[in-house]
Structure formats: structure tokens, C-alpha cells
Amino acid sequence: MRKDFYIYNKSTLNYEKVNTTWKDKLISAITFFSAVAFAAIGLVFLTHQFFPSPQEQVLLRENEQLQLKLSAFSKDFDLMSKVLTNIHERDGAAHRMIFGMDPVNEDVWQGGIGGHTPNLDLATYSKSGYLLSETQRKIDRLKHQLAVQSKSLDTIANLAKNRDIMNASVPSIKPIREDKLKRKIRHLSGYGMRVHPVHKVRKMHWGLDFTTPKGTPIYSTGDGKVERVENKKTGYGKNVIIDHGFGYKTLYAHMSKIDVKRGDKITKGQIIGKVGSTGTSTAPHLHYEVIYKGKKVNPIHYCMDGLSPKEYKELVETAAQPNQSFD
Numbered sequence: 001m002r003k004d005f006y007i008y009n010k011s012t013l014n015y016e017k018v019n020t021t022w023k024d025k026l027i028s029a030i031t032f033f034s035a036v037a038f039a040a041i042g043l044v045f046l047t048h049q050f051f052p053s054p055q056e057q058v059l060l061r062e063n064e065q066l067q068l069k070l071s072a073f074s075k076d077f078d079l080m081s082k083v084l085t086n087i088h089e090r091d092g093a094a095h096r097m098i099f100g101m102d103p104v105n106e107d108v109w110q111g112g113i114g115g116h117t118p119n120l121d122l123a124t125y126s127k128s129g130y131l132l133s134e135t136q137r138k139i140d141r142l143k144h145q146l147a148v149q150s151k152s153l154d155t156i157a158n159l160a161k162n163r164d165i166m167n168a169s170v171p172s173i174k175p176i177r178e179d180k181l182k183r184k185i186r187h188l189s190g191y192g193m194r195v196h197p198v199h200k201v202r203k204m205h206w207g208l209d210f211t212t213p214k215g216t217p218i219y220s221t222g223d224g225k226v227e228r229v230e231n232k233k234t235g236y237g238k239n240v241i242i243d244h245g246f247g248y249k250t251l252y253a254h255m256s257k258i259d260v261k262r263g264d265k266i267t268k269g270q271i272i273g274k275v276g277s278t279g280t281s282t283a284p285h286l287h288y289e290v291i292y293k294g295k296k297v298n299p300i301h302y303c304m305d306g307l308s309p310k311e312y313k314e315l316v317e318t319a320a321q322p323n324q325s326f327d
Contacts (some may be wrong), residue, residue, distance in 0.1 A: 001179075005229070010145060012263065019203045027049070030315055031325055042276040049157020050267045072250055073135055074134060074135050074138060077135070077138040077139065077142060078138070078306040079147075080142060080267050081138070081141070082257060084145055084146065084149060085144065085150060085288070088145070088149055088152075091152050091153065091156070098308055100287060109320070115183060123253055124132075129305065132286075140254075144194075163202050165223075165245075166245075166246050168222065168223045168267075168305040169222045169223045169224060169244040169245050169246055169248065169304065170244060170246060171221035171244060171248055171250050171290055171299075171302040172221065172222060172268075172302055172304055172305065173219070173221050173222075173268065173269065173303070173304075173305040174210070174219075174221070174303045174305060175210065175218050175220070175221050175250075175252060175286060175288050176210040176212050176216060176217075176218065176219070176275070176286055177205055177216075177217075177219075184326050185211055186293055203232050206290050206296045207251070207253075207287050207289035207290075207296075207299055208287075208288045208289075208299045208300060208303070209285045209286070209287055210275075210286040210288060211283070211284075211285045212275050212284065212285065212286065213275070214256055214275055214276055214277065214284040215257075215274045215275065215276075216274065216275040216286075217271045217273075217274060217275075218252055218255065218271065218272055218273050218274065218275060218286055219268045219269050219270065219271060220242055220250075220267065220268060220269065220270045220272050221268065221288075221302065222242075222244045222248065222250070222268045223244065223265075223266065223267050223268050224242040224244035224245065224249075224250075224265075224266050225242065225243050225263065225264070225265055226240060226241075226242055226243075226260050226261065226262050226264045226266060226272075227241045227242065227243040227249065227262070228240065228241040228262065229258055229260065229261055229262050231258075231278075231281070232278075232279055234279055235253075235279050236251070236253035236254065236279050236280075236287065237253060237254045237255065237276070237277075237278025237280070237281060238253075238254070238256065238257075238258055238273075238276065238278045238279070239253040239254070239255060239279070240252045240255065240258055240260060240273065242266055242272070243280060248290065248291070248292055249290075249291040249292075250288065250289065250291070251287075251288070251291065252273065252280050252286060252287075252288060253279065253286070253287040253288075253289075254275075254276055254277055254278050254281045254284075254285060254286065254287050254288070255274060255275065255276050255278065256273075256274045256275060256276025256278065256284075257274040258272070258273040258275050259271060259272055259273050260272045260273070270317055280293065290302050
């Protein structure tokens with residue numbers, strides 16, 4: 001049964017029938033259903049907001065646990081960063097004290113980190129965005145510093161390896177065993193101006209003369225490679241030059257026998273020949289020279305084996321006294 005609607009007209013003082021069109025009815029229906037829909041949506045939102053479902057409750061708990069874990073990770077990163085910084089400082093000390101070189105540049109170590117906000121996409125997460133962004137920043141910083149530190153340690157390893165090679169190569173022992181010498185090493189004819197035994201004039205003596213019987217073994221004073229082998233009637237007579245690398249060469253002269261040839265690789269302490277008196281020489285002995293970067297230097301500073309600091313000082317002082325050389 002259709003219902004009719006009336007309104008009171010104050011002008012005529014009568015009730016008049018309301019005639020509604022289908023458009024009015026449609027608008028009323030739409031308004032009604034829209035209000036119901038909005039009310040339903042609001043009710044659902046409030047219900048989920050204050051009364052989450054069991055599944056949502058599980059997700060919320062997991063989210064809280066994840067934030068706690070992220071916070072713990074952040075603290076772990078801080079601790080690892082402190083440990084890495086300590087290693088970095090010790091590495092710098094090793095560079096300076098042991099190898100005499102500059103440590104890792106601080107600008108390189110910091111790597112330009114800072115001055116901007118990385119991972120802006122994470123900031124869209126209202127509850128965990130900042131924590132995620134900070135954790136990612138710490139991870140990036142740690143990765144960069146680990147890479148820099150790893151490269152620095154590789155440098156130290158290479159330096160240590162080269163230092164070992166250098167220590168073995170640089171002349172540092174006597175070419176004749178001290179127990180085979182006729183005269184104490186402190187009484188050797190040393191480097192400097194000496195009276196020539198043949199010409200009887202003062203001239204520069206560029207090496208040390210080790211007086212010892214003919215046939216006494218001669219030892220290489222460092223690792224190296226034989227650069228020259230000569231057999232001359234005058235001068236150095238039978239002689240050998242060894243190139244030790246790092247700017248060092250050594251010369252062994254007046255030999256009676258040579259046991260190496262040009263190009264041979266030599267190790268420290270290896271026998272390279274025998275003592276003699278070939279060339280311009282007045283008695284069996286070994287004339288020994290050290291050449292550094294093309295200049296002849298005092299070999300006494302490279303005969304350090306078996307000597308205490310006090311004995312070494314005495315050796316340097318007595319070897320500097322003028323006397324007659326044997327060549």
C-alpha cells in the first residue's frame with residue numbers, strides 16, 4: 001500500500017499532499033545509503049583500531065619484536081664500529097712506528113658519510129622508518145670502513161713481506177767467518193785514506209781488507225743476483241759483484257777461486273768463492289766493498305753480525321784509524 005505524505009500550508013491553513021518525483025526519491029535513496037556506508041566504514045575502522053583481529057594482534061606483536069631486534073642490531077653495530085675504530089687506530093700506529101709511513105687518511109676512513117639523509121624511502125614507515133634508516137646507515141658505514149681497513153691490512157702484509165725480503169737482501173754479515181781471520185776484525189784495514197802497499201802513497205781505500213789464509217771460504221753478505229764475474233791480472237784480480245736489490249751491491253776482490261757465474265741467484269751466507277791474492281795485492285786477503293745507489297759506502301756499517309752495541313761502536317772507531325791496506 002502506497003503511503004502519501006502531506007504538509008501543512010500556513011497560507012491556506014490546510015494540509016496539502018506532497019507530490020515527489022522519481023529524481024527526488026533517487027537522491028533520497030542515495031543519501032540514505034551513503035550515510036549507512038560511511039557509518040559502516042567508520043564502525044569497521046573503530047573496531048579494528050581498538051579491537052584488532054587475532055591475526056592483526058599477531059602482526060602487531062611481530063612488529064614490536066622486530067623493532068626490538070632492530071634496536072638490538074643497532075647497538076651491536078655501534079659496538080662493532082668501536083672495535084673497528086680501535087683496530088684502525090692500532091693499524092695507524094703500526095704504519096707509523098714499524099714501517100715509517102702515514103696511516104689511512106681520515107677523510108678516506110670517514111668516506112664522506114654524513115651531511116645527508118640516506119634511504120629516504122624508509123622514512124615512509126611511520127613507526128619503524130627512522131630505526132630502519134639509521135640501521136641501514138650504520139651498515140653502509142661499517143661496510144665502507146671494513147673495506148678501507150682490509151685494504152690497509154693488505155698494504156701492511158705487503159710491506160711486511162717486502163721488509164722480510166729487504167732484511168734478507170741488505171748486506172748485514174761479514175763475508176769471512178771471524179774465527180778464520182788472522183787479525184782481529186777490530187784491526188782490519190778499513191775504509192778511508194790509506195797508504196797503498198805497492199805505490200806507497202796515500203789514496204782512498206774503498207773497502208775493508210779481511211786478512212785470512214788463501215782458500216778461506218767467502219760468503220755472500222745478503223740475498224741477491226751475481227751481476228759481474230771478472231778475472232783481471234791487476235786491480236781487483238778475480239772479483240765478483242752481487243746485486244742485492246734495494247739499491248745495494250757488494251764487491252768481493254782478489255779471490256783465488258770463484259764458485260758462481262753471472263746471473264746466479266745467491267742467498268745470504270752462501271759460499272761464492274775462496275780467498276786469494278790475485279790482481280794488485282801483497283798478501284792473501286779479501287777486499288770487500290758495499291755500494292749503495294751507485295756510491296761506495298763504509299762496509300763497516302754492514303758487518304753487524306755477532307757484535308754487541310759496545311763492540312760494534314769499538315769496531316767502527318778502530319776501523320777508522322789510518323793504516324796500510326793490502327791492495
